[in-house]
Amino acid sequence: MSATYGELLAAAADAVAEAILAVGRRRFDSPVDAAQALVDFHGLLDALAGHTWVLLTPEQAEGVRASQGPHRVEVAAIAMAEAIGTLTGSGRPNPALHTEPVTSWARAARCLRAAGDLLATHHNPGHGPRSPDADILDDADVRASALSRLGHLTVTLLDAEDTLALRALQTGLHPATVRRVLPGLTHIADLARTTAGIETTEPVAPGGAAGPASDAAAGLARLDNLGLVTPPIRTDHPVAELTDRYTRVRLHAWQLLETPDYSITTLRDLAVLGVATHAHTAALHGADLTRPDAPNRLLKPLLDRARAWQALHHTLTGLITAGPGDAVIREDLIAITRILQTLAPITTTAPPGGRTAGLDRPLAEALNGAIATMTDIARWNSITLDRLARSGHVHVPGRALTGEQVTDRPDLATARLTGHLAPAPDENRRAVTATYQTLRTHPFQPNPPAAEPAAGIDHTADARVITRAAQSGAR
Amino acid sequence: MVTWDESAKVLVERADADWEGIWTLTYAAGRATDDLAVVSPMADAVELTYAAMDLCEAREELEWVRPDLPARCPAVTVGPPDNLDADSARDAVSRLITAALARTEALLGCDLDLADLACLTRTTTQLHSARRIVHGTAGTATTNRGRA
Numbered sequence: 360m361s362a363t364y365g366e367l368l369a370a371a372a373d374a375v376a377e378a379i380l381a382v383g384r385r386r387f388d389s390p391v392d393a394a395q396a397l398v399d400f401h402g403l404l405d406a407l408a409g410h411t412w413v414l415l416t417p418e419q420a421e422g423v424r425a426s427q428g429p430h431r432v433e434v435a436a437i438a439m440a441e442a443i444g445t446l447t448g449s450g451r452p453n454p455a456l457h458t459e460p461v462t463s464w465a466r467a468a469r470c471l472r473a474a475g476d477l478l479a480t481h482h483n484p485g486h487g488p489r490s491p492d493a494d495i496l497d498d499a500d501v502r503a504s505a506l507s508r509l510g511h512l513t514v515t516l517l518d519a520e521d522t523l524a525l526r527a528l529q530t531g532l533h534p535a536t537v538r539r540v541l542p543g544l545t546h547i548a549d550l551a552r553t554t555a556g557i558e559t560t561e562p563v564a565p566g567g568a569a570g571p572a573s574d575a576a577a578g579l580a581r582l583d584n585l586g587l588v589t590p591p592i593r594t595d596h597p598v599a600e601l602t603d604r605y606t607r608v609r610l611h612a613w614q615l616l617e618t619p620d621y622s623i624t625t626l627r628d629l630a631v632l633g634v635a636t637h638a639h640t641a642a643l644h645g646a647d648l649t650r651p652d653a654p655n656r657l658l659k660p661l662l663d664r665a666r667a668w669q670a671l672h673h674t675l676t677g678l679i680t681a682g683p684g685d686a687v688i689r690e691d692l693i694a695i696t697r698i699l700q701t702l703a704p705i706t707t708t709a710p711p712g713g714r715t716a717g718l719d720r721p722l723a724e725a726l727n728g729a730i731a732t733m734t735d736i737a738r739w740n741s742i743t744l745d746r747l748a749r750s751g752h753v754h755v756p757g758r759a760l761t762g763e764q765v766t767d768r769p770d771l772a773t774a775r776l777t778g779h780l781a782p783a784p785d786e787n788r789r790a791v792t793a794t795y796q797t798l799r800t801h802p803f804q805p806n807p808p809a810a811e812p813a814a815g816i817d818h819t820a821d822a823r824v825i826t827r828a829a830q831s832g833a834r
Numbered sequence: 835m836v837t838w839d840e841s842a843k844v845l846v847e848r849a850d851a852d853w854e855g856i857w858t859l860t861y862a863a864g865r866a867t868d869d870l871a872v873v874s875p876m877a878d879a880v881e882l883t884y885a886a887m888d889l890c891e892a893r894e895e896l897e898w899v900r901p902d903l904p905a906r907c908p909a910v911t912v913g914p915p916d917n918l919d920a921d922s923a924r925d926a927v928s929r930l931i932t933a934a935l936a937r938t939e940a941l942l943g944c945d946l947d948l949a950d951l952a953c954l955t956r957t958t959t960q961l962h963s964a965r966r967i968v969h970g971t972a973g974t975a976t977t978n979r980g981r982a
Contacts, residue, residue, distance in 0.1 A: 624894060631887050638880045648876035662876060672883055673868045676890055679904050683894075696884065705877050756861075756909030780905045 361590040364474050365583025371470035372512060375403070378463035379519045386529050393530040397540045399464035400516075400523060402455020405447040406468035406475075407513050411440035413475040414496060414505050416486065432503040432510075435553035439513065442547045480588045490588045491613040491735065492581070501578035510554025517548040597698050598721045604691040604698075605729045608632065611688050612736040615743045621752050624684030626740050627675045628692050633668030633733050633798070635696050637661045640726040643703040643718070661730075664798060668733075671794045678783055679754045680747065734801050741795035748788045754780040755787065838866065838926035841912035846933040851940045857896050857903045859937070860961070862911055863930035864889035867968060869915040870923050878920075885967035889931075892960035899953040928969040935961050 362370075387393040415423070420437050423429045447453065460466050481493040488494065496502050524541045528534060588610065593599040612629060641661040642648055648662075702722055747753050757774030764784045765772040774781035845862055849855035864886055871882035897903050912926060938958050946954070 624890070627887065627890060631883055634880055634883050638876050641876075646876075648880075649878075650875060665876060665880075669871060669879060669883060672886065673872055676864060676868050676886060681901075683898070705880055754904075756904055758909045759911075778906070778908055 361586050362473075362477075363583060364477055364585040367470045367474035367477065368508065368583070371467045371474070372515075374463045374467035374470060375512060375516055378467065379515070379522075381463065382519060382526055383522050387526055390530040390532050393527040393532055395458075396462055396464060396523065397527055397532075397537070398455050399460070399462045399468065401447050401540065402453050403464045403468040403471070403516060404443050404513075405453045405455070406471040407509060407516070408440040408443035408447065410471050410475050410509060411436050411506065413478055414502055414509065415440075418486075419502075430499055430503055432506050432554055432556060433499075435550050436506040436510065439510065439547060439550035439554050442550060443513075446542075446544070446547070477585065477587060481585070490610055491739075492585055495578065495582050495585065498575075498578050500575035501582060504575050504579045505582060506554055507556050510551045510556070513551035514548060514555055517544050517551065520544055597702055598719075598725050601695060601698050601702075601722075602725045602728065604695050605725075605732050608688055608691045608695075609732045609735060611685055612739050615685075616739055619743060619747060620685055621680055621682035621747065622684045623675055623678045623680040623744075623747070623753065624682075625688055626744055627672055628684060628688050629736055629740060630668050630672035630675055632692050632695065633737070634665050634672065635692075635699055636726070636729045636733050637665035637668065638705055639699040639703040640730060641665065642705040643723060643726060648705045664730075664733075667794055667797055671791060671798075674787065674791050674794070677755055677759055678787065679756065679780060680752050682752075731801060734799065737795050737798035741792055741799065744791055744795070745788070748783055751782060753783040753788070755783050757781050760784070836913060838912045838918065838923050839929075842866075842926040842929045845910065845912070846929060849933065849937070851937045853896060853900050853903060853941070854907045856934050856937045856941070856957070857893060857900075857907045858910065859930050859934035860889055860893045860896065860957075861907070861909050863927050863934065863964070864893060865911045866923070866927045866930065867964070869911075870918065870920070870927065873915050873918060874920060881967050885964040888960045888964040888967070892934075892957045892964070895953050895957045895960065899949050924968055928965055931961050931965040931968065935965070 382396070387396065412420075415433060415436060419433075423433045423437060455465060455468060458465075460469050478496070481488070481490045481495075483489050496505070520541050520543075524537050527537045527541075586606075590603060590606065592603045592607065608629070615625065638648060638661075641658045644658055644661075646658045646662065702719070703726070744753075757771075757777060757779045760771055760775045760781060764786060765775050768784075771781050771784065773779075842862075845859060849859050867882050867886040867889055871879045871886060874882060912930075915923075935958065938954055938961065942951070942954055
């Protein structure tokens, strides 16, 4: 069972609410229970501070401190985390971690720490990206939203301070002990309120907030859906398996950017996956794929993209590289196509009114996600292939060259005559790049995503690569 | 204009019963399957793309033990996919695959080392799988390609 970041935060919030409810409704059974609650309360505060440093790395914090126009939420979050750190001390591990979590405070702390660990799996020890989603917190608005949510949780938690102190005193704990642990945390609560943006009174710039706000909301949703980098493949339900396998394919396709396998086979397999994904999704939504004409206007973009992936496969088939394909991608491709043939067969005739009424919603969601995944993959594969070609790893059989291609190229003419391998002509590479370009945007998203930074990808480098490709194509 | 069927017949007649012959037939079959997929309705195109993938894999299996094959063998196709009759085109592709399979079986009777044996076994599996798609279950989207 693997959880997402959002699920872990929701579980932490639930546990805090449960703990506050319990401490408000009844006394502790014994001083030991009260002492445990105090320890765990501190442990939760420590976890909140620790999670702040997960969302905001020390380097980013330094940047905020040095900035002349820092984000207000980030400044407050840093102050809040530092104030909590002063209270809970720097001893590690925190005393609350010495025992198994029993109280709801401790359960909340465990969920928060797990959420931090989950995010950490997306980076390597040098904070480099390990997944395409590692950049999610690089967006200042998303980071501020996540910190704000943490501020809300801290405010809620600190609201219970007085009640907890009262219950602890009722059990007979020494007042000095209680005062030491709960000395009055109003200053932290104030910082938490600022972090949460509760007392925000600043007017919103007219016409300027809708875009960034919706982008931040989309980014926060992406953050909440984040799971482990390499989750196990769930095979108990076909839709869950489908989702997990697409996630793994996405990760491996992204990894090709950093660690290329020098194989056109992998790119070809991904093109096959693109054909299958779009064709089966169209079939799920009621397209009759047995006729050459498009079933309806709404599904045409899907079929156009299926054809584009097919054209890509056709072009890639003519290219030769030395490296073997990615075995994991091949395994996932085979498993995915089998599942799709079962769940969304492409020759089942749809009812006249379409298939929407009986649409399998979870499957439709999974396939819509798969189309977004294939869009990402097209973007990355374009760069992968370009790098492969530029490093001289892509060849074509000499006899496959046309007369036009060998004109003014003695090396290609020789290869054509002898039948030997020749470097892939620019024309072939341009054809592939052009097709990838058409697949880089989502079929139902008219404009490219607004400045969405792809994880681990240097967009400047990306732009340079594409520009170079265009320039060399023009030569 | 020469039809795919005629080109396939010539290729089958002239391809030798050795590694080079198998590679040439597999290459031609793969390109033809891909070409056919481009002009077929999407239901068939998806299946044919799977078959083309199998044929590519079969070819790469051969190249894994004989890396010089792409540089030595004639990479020929059966022609452009213009005015194709789908059924006869499938027959032509099937003919090429069958010929490649026959040569593979003949080669299995020769003195081979373990790597060659393993390669030919995997190649045979992929060729059978592709032939089943191209000829057996065309357009029914019920492919069970036998690749575990």
